[in-house]
Amino acid sequence: MRAEMESSVEPRAGNELLTDYESVRALTMRSLFDMLDRSSEGTVVVDRDARIVWMNQHYAARFGFSDPQDAIGRxxxxxxxxxxxxxxxxxxxxxxxxxxxxxxxPLVVTRLPISDLRGNVIGAVGFALFDELKALTPLFSHYSRLQAELIATRQSLAQAQARRAKYNFSSFVGNSPASLEVKRLARRAAPLDAPVLLxxxxxxxxxxxxxxIHGASGRADKPLVTVNVAAIPDTLLEVEFFGAAAGAYTGADRKGRVGKFELxxxxTLFLDEIGDLQLPLQGKLLRALQEKEFEPLGSNRVVHADVRIIAATSMDLPAMVAQGRFRADLYYRLNVLTIPVxxxxxxxxxxETLSYSVLDKLCAQHHTGHLELDEAALRLLKAHGWPGNVRELHNTLERTVMFSDGPRIDARALARFLGEGRASTAASTPAGAVATASAVSATAPAGGSMSYDEAMRTFERQLLLDALDAAQGQVSAAARALGIGRATLYRKLAALQIPTQPAA
Structure with missing residues (x-):
């Protein structure tokens, strides 16, 4: 093969050869092949059927052939x-x-196709570059180290991003005096380092x-770690707070566990539902807050943690202190900057503002068009008691959006999802529906034990019957009067088993 390369280059003066592209190409190919053949641990050439047509002595000996000719054609x-x-x-x-x-x-190898002058592949050549991977050890070590550092950095960035503030003060929607006061107190508390009790x-x-508060504080670029006290079993809370040494208890992680204080x-450490914290752990929490240090479970290692505490509860902490269910010293330690929500x-x-804020997010999430609340629907929302507060409002609107058939949400569409339905709806119900509501009340059991779902089903059935009666059985006219689509009305009639007149 080397002889074929040499025969393609006629003897000429050196400078003249370097001005001839084909001569330079042929010389480069021969020089490259010779260099790889000399410096590599072996060279082999195969034809288009992957049969060996040439193999150097060193490579043949490695695979058990004293004479390379014995490998030709295989x-x-x-x-x-x-x-x-x-x-x-x-x-x-x-x-x-x-x-x-x-x-x-193992061998580090490179394999290259061989093509004829028309570009057709007629074979391949392989070179064994190293017979020991030790020669590449420094390169592999450097690559592995960089790869490990990259993975660690990505994980660290992901953790940092996950523990950043997700909301700001504009996320607390509302311009009522009560809302403005909450945001005023929270903004004043943000730059301080004292504990906040919500x-x-x-x-x-x-x-x-x-x-x-965390996002507006001087600690905004540091982690915000949340512990929901009510969601974690009492037996695991100490480990959740302070971590544990390897093998500290049965089932513990062999590498140990880092607690939320250390994280x-x-x-900032946000302790949600702090009122659910049991007395034995309250003392340990108080010491960690006062001394800014603690020992993980099963360890003698003292961990220092500089954290700002934001605690929240829906319980009456002073009453719990009076009953002996919450430590007074811990209460006073937390009750420095108090914000009633x-x-x-x-x-x-x-x-209204809050509802439209929620609706805009829901419409984007569910890929629906913009939805409007009519006046009756807004009156119904304002008349409801909202025992579940903003969370209940979000849930009610989400269910309404999912079942909405048009661009406007009316009181009827909303009423079926309003909690226990204890809010007064008389002011928000259209005049034509008042009689229907009275009829429903008349059908309730004497003890008033009809469930909300039963009452709503009865209300809707009577409302549709009244609409059909007023439209003389014409579904299209009844649908127009109710402000819903004809197909929607047909579905409701079928679900409530209300017969319709056959089309003439």
Missing amino acids: DCEEVIPNSLLREVVTSGEPILLDIMETERD LGETGTGKELLAHA AHGG PALRERLSDI
Whole structure:
């Protein structure tokens, strides 16, 4: 093969050769081949059928052939068990760097296709670059170290991003005097380092405010770590707070566990539903807050943690202190900057703004068009008691959006999802529906034990019957009067088993 390369280059003066592209190309090919053949641990050439047509002495000896001629004409896999030269011939694509296992040490190999003057693949050549991977150890070590550092950095960034504030003060929607006072107090508390105690019913937005306070504080670039005391069994809370040494208890992680105090170092620790914390752990929490240090479970290691505490509860902590269910010293330690968070029924003027804020997010989430609340629906929302506060409002609107048939949400569509339905709806119900509501009341059992779902089903059935009666049985006219689509009305009639007149 080398002789063929040499014969293609006629003897000329050196400078003249370097001005001839074909001569330079042929010389480069010969020089490259000679260099790889001399410096590599072996060279083999196969034809288009992946049969060996040439093999150097060193490579032949490695695979048990004293004379390379004995390997000529054999399939490459027969001579070199893990060879991929056939794949190179078939695909026409090189395999520039690969590790090939052999009975002895593994080899670092490169495989290149051979083409004729028309570009057709007629074979392939393989070079064994190293017979020991030790030569690449420094490169592999450097690569592995960089890869490990990259993975660790990505994980660290992901953790940091997950523990950043997700909400700001504008996320607490509302311009009522009660809402403005909450945001004023929270903004004043944010730059301080003292503990904050958020008091309010469940679903009022205490966690949202905790995020906003952390995000506006000097610790904003540090972690915000949340512990929901009510959601974790008492037996696991100590480990959740302070971590555990390896093997500290049965089933413990062999590497140990880092507690939330240590994770929040330099940042903020949000203790949600702090009123559910049991007395034995209250003392340990108090010491950690006062001394800013603790020992993980089963460890003698003292961990220092500089954290700011934001606590929240829906319970009456002073009453719990009086009953001996909450330590007075811990209460006074937490009760430095207190922010009462009002219930939704205490800021009814925020209902409209808050509802549209929720609706916009829901419509984007469910890929629906913009939805409007009609006046009756807004009156119904404001008349409801909202025992579940903003969380209940979000749930009610989400269910309404999912079952909405048009661009407007009316009181009828909304009423079926309004909690227990204890709010007065007389002011928000259209005049034509008042008689229907009275008829429903007349059908209730004497003890008033009809469930909300039963009452709503009865109300809707009577409403549809009245609409059909007023439209003389014409479904289209009844649908127009009710402000819903004809197909929607047909579905409701079928669900309520209300017969319709056949079309004439």
